[in-house]
Amino acid sequence: MKNTMKLLMLGAALAAASAPADAEDKAKAEVMTSWTSGGEAAALDVIKQEFEKRGGVWKDSSIAGFGAADAAFQNRLVAGDPPAAKQAVIGLANTDFVSQGLMNPIDDIAKAGKWADVLPKSIHDLITYNGQVYLSPTGAHGESWVFYSTDAFAKAGVNEEPKSWDEFFAALDKLKAAGVQPVAWGGQSWQESKVFNMILLTQVGIDGFLKIYGDKDKGDASVEGVKKTLDILGKLRGYVDEGAPGRNWNDATAMVITGKAGVQFMGDWAKGEFVAAGKQLGKDYGCMLAPQSPGMVYVADAFSFPKIADAASQKGQALLAEVAMDPTVQVEFSLKKGSVPMRTDVDKSKLDVCAQKGLELMSAGKIVPDQALILSPQQAGALNDFVDEFWSNPSEGSASGAEKFFGIFE
Amino acid sequence: MQAKRRRSLAATFALLPTWIAAIFVYIGTMVWSVRLSFTDSTIFPSSNYVGFAQYARLFKNSRWLASLENVLIFGVLYVAGCLALGFVLAAALDRKVRFESAFRTIFLYPYAMSFVVTGLIWQWMLNPTLGIQATVRALGWQGFVFDWIVNRDMAIYTVVFAGVWQGAGLVMVIALSGMRGIGEEQWKAAQIDGIPVWRIYLSIILPQLGPALAASGMLLSMGVIKTYDLIVAQTGGGPGYSTEVPAKFIMDNLFERQNLGLASAGATVLVLSVVMAVAPFRYALAIRARRRGAH
Numbered sequence: 001m002k003n004t005m006k007l008l009m010l011g012a013a014l015a016a017a018s019a020p021a022d023a024e025d026k027a028k029a030e031v032m033t034s035w036t037s038g039g040e041a042a043a044l045d046v047i048k049q050e051f052e053k054r055g056g057v058w059k060d061s062s063i064a065g066f067g068a069a070d071a072a073f074q075n076r077l078v079a080g081d082p083p084a085a086k087q088a089v090i091g092l093a094n095t096d097f098v099s100q101g102l103m104n105p106i107d108d109i110a111k112a113g114k115w116a117d118v119l120p121k122s123i124h125d126l127i128t129y130n131g132q133v134y135l136s137p138t139g140a141h142g143e144s145w146v147f148y149s150t151d152a153f154a155k156a157g158v159n160e161e162p163k164s165w166d167e168f169f170a171a172l173d174k175l176k177a178a179g180v181q182p183v184a185w186g187g188q189s190w191q192e193s194k195v196f197n198m199i200l201l202t203q204v205g206i207d208g209f210l211k212i213y214g215d216k217d218k219g220d221a222s223v224e225g226v227k228k229t230l231d232i233l234g235k236l237r238g239y240v241d242e243g244a245p246g247r248n249w250n251d252a253t254a255m256v257i258t259g260k261a262g263v264q265f266m267g268d269w270a271k272g273e274f275v276a277a278g279k280q281l282g283k284d285y286g287c288m289l290a291p292q293s294p295g296m297v298y299v300a301d302a303f304s305f306p307k308i309a310d311a312a313s314q315k316g317q318a319l320l321a322e323v324a325m326d327p328t329v330q331v332e333f334s335l336k337k338g339s340v341p342m343r344t345d346v347d348k349s350k351l352d353v354c355a356q357k358g359l360e361l362m363s364a365g366k367i368v369p370d371q372a373l374i375l376s377p378q379q380a381g382a383l384n385d386f387v388d389e390f391w392s393n394p395s396e397g398s399a400s401g402a403e404k405f406f407g408i409f410e
Numbered sequence: 411m412q413a414k415r416r417r418s419l420a421a422t423f424a425l426l427p428t429w430i431a432a433i434f435v436y437i438g439t440m441v442w443s444v445r446l447s448f449t450d451s452t453i454f455p456s457s458n459y460v461g462f463a464q465y466a467r468l469f470k471n472s473r474w475l476a477s478l479e480n481v482l483i484f485g486v487l488y489v490a491g492c493l494a495l496g497f498v499l500a501a502a503l504d505r506k507v508r509f510e511s512a513f514r515t516i517f518l519y520p521y522a523m524s525f526v527v528t529g530l531i532w533q534w535m536l537n538p539t540l541g542i543q544a545t546v547r548a549l550g551w552q553g554f555v556f557d558w559i560v561n562r563d564m565a566i567y568t569v570v571f572a573g574v575w576q577g578a579g580l581v582m583v584i585a586l587s588g589m590r591g592i593g594e595e596q597w598k599a600a601q602i603d604g605i606p607v608w609r610i611y612l613s614i615i616l617p618q619l620g621p622a623l624a625a626s627g628m629l630l631s632m633g634v635i636k637t638y639d640l641i642v643a644q645t646g647g648g649p650g651y652s653t654e655v656p657a658k659f660i661m662d663n664l665f666e667r668q669n670l671g672l673a674s675a676g677a678t679v680l681v682l683s684v685v686m687a688v689a690p691f692r693y694a695l696a697i698r699a700r701r702r703g704a705h
Contacts, residue, residue: 067662067666070665071665074665093668096453096454096668100454187648189648241539242560244560245645246533246646246648376668377666377667377669378452378669378672380667381663388650389650392648392650392652393650
């Protein structure tokens with residue numbers, strides 16, 4: 001018995017010693033993301049393919065749910081065993097990691113690739129901390145989109161995209177009358193606060209939006225705008241099915257894909273689901289900005305690179321940073337994920353109508369940042385709480401709701 | 411004498427790792443968390459002390475207050491529900507039914523499942539557009555409404571359902587083994603006196619099962635404080651934060667919200683409340699033991 005144990009342990013030790021030997025000189029990367037839905041996984045695969053083509057060894061550590069992936073990542077980071085790369089949202093959440101010296105800069109790669117010239121300046125500023133580039137951006141997402149089923153619209157006799165909120169609600173009524181679920185609602189707080197933000201943008205405009213979130217302005221115009229936003233949000237409750245609470249965004253998208261529901265408010269990653277389901281833009285589904293929207297709320301994804309001792313993983317980090325910013329990869333990735341490439345010098349002809357429109361708004365500067373870019377994680381969490389609580393409580397009035405909204409910034 | 415000392419020295423050495431673990435791992439981490447709750451730590455520990463500011467923030471947070479209320483409702487109903495249902499199931503099996511072991515396995519089965527699975531199953535069953543409500547409506551009762559899980563006022567009770575479904579089996583097993591330990595002659599005596607069966611269980615068997623039920627109650631209560639996975643899988647804390655629980659609040663603030671100070675304050679409050687609940691109980695036990703000793 002004892003001898004068997006010894007043999008086993010010896011065998012394990014040998015296996016451990018010999019296994020990394022042939023992988024030693026190869027770049028390798030364990031990549032941790034929350035990209036697990038159909039479209040997201042397909043997009044991640046684009047990066048993986050190219051990474052492997054260039055000789056890298058890829059290890060996938062995807063975890064469903066952004067929060068769950070974050071928690072797992074922070075645990076491993078604190079335990080001193082981080083993955084080589086982590087999907088991150090560009091914004092304030094990364095500041096602490098960088099300032100604590102837990103991240104590897106990828107400044108050499110960025111300089112060699114002339115990222116400063118090919119990225120919009122605002123994005124380049126956001127991925128630079130203390131003069132060094134730390135994040136490798138993968139794509140930007142517009143979040144002000146309304147996706148609709150053309151079948152459902154035809155069935156209800158909605159012949160063109162509604163231009164104003166009044167027309168929009170009229171269209172929802174028609175959908176309801178035609179026996180179609182008007183709105184496919186994703187019932188998680190982060191999704192609800194995205195809807196809140198896209199309505200807010202339609203009510204207060206780009207400057208007003210920046211005033212509220214950037215300057216934490218509580219002036220009369222801002223308060224009035226939030227009230228009107230809450231009125232519209234509250235009105236939407238009547239068009240949602242009772243199975244909505246807790247629903248995942250991609251399950252809601254599936255309702256539109258199958259024509260069971262008319263519209264979904266969501267970021268353009270929902271397009272990835274339509275693509276993965278083999279649906280065609282313009283024929284099976286359409287996209288429009290939220291009614292009366294003067295621009296677009298945006299959020300940007302990137303890879304961050306924790307400090308890691310292993311030389312092969314360091315090589316892997318450099319390679320991954322390079323691959324993610326490769327012009328062809330950026331386009332392919334965006335097509336699969338529904339996002340907009342970060343590089344301004346890519347071949348735009350391949351992009352669909354929605355992505356081109358998004359890119360247009362972005363280059364015209366008609367964009368406002370998502371809460372992840374402009375609020376601390378604590379405030380962003382409080383915003384989610386606020387919207388979720390407002391949404392689930394029909395007796396809450398917009399005036400008292402607005403008061404609670406501004407409480408987030410205290 | 412010397413041999414005795416040597417033996418106690420050996421025992422001390424043998425127990426040393428346990429002592430170290432107890433002091434550094436349990437007490438050390440607890441002190442560490444309490445310390446953090448007085449700092450302004452965000453994602454990483456900081457040593458910038460802010461006094462009770464985090465506690466003030468915590469008790470101004472309506473989500474936290476809702477979570478305390480919920481864990482109280484859930485805790486009381488869950489423990490009481492498991493004990494009651496477990497006892498009834500045990501009594502039913504105790505009647506020497508056929509296929510007893512098959513039933514026992516079926517009733518105990520949920521307990522072997524993780525709370526995540528339990529939560530998901532109940533989420534699907536209770537979802538008004540997929541589960542029970544949709545099924546009954548499909549059978550023809552169009553007016554049937556069972557939408558507790560999406561109703562702010564009722565959602566917490568659906569979590570109790572799932573919890574009781576999961577935990578009753580454990581109580582059943584413990585209670586059943588207790589019942590089997592009760593002598594046959596008590597039954598015979600009671601039956602000769604013509605006492606109905608339900609009355610025997612209630613007045614004769616139940617009092618004798620006190621210690622067994624107390625032990626199961628303790629096991630279940632410990633689960634209440636750390637209830638996290640069931641909530642995440644079944645309701646995600648929603649609708650709104652009507653099913654939020656302290657453990658989830660703490661986890662969210664630890665990881666998603668980079669709010670270490672606030673999360674530590676929450677954890678400290680939780681520990682304190684457990685101590686406050688357990689201390690009088692222990693005290694009462696101690697007094698009782700002393701009285702018994704005096705007799």
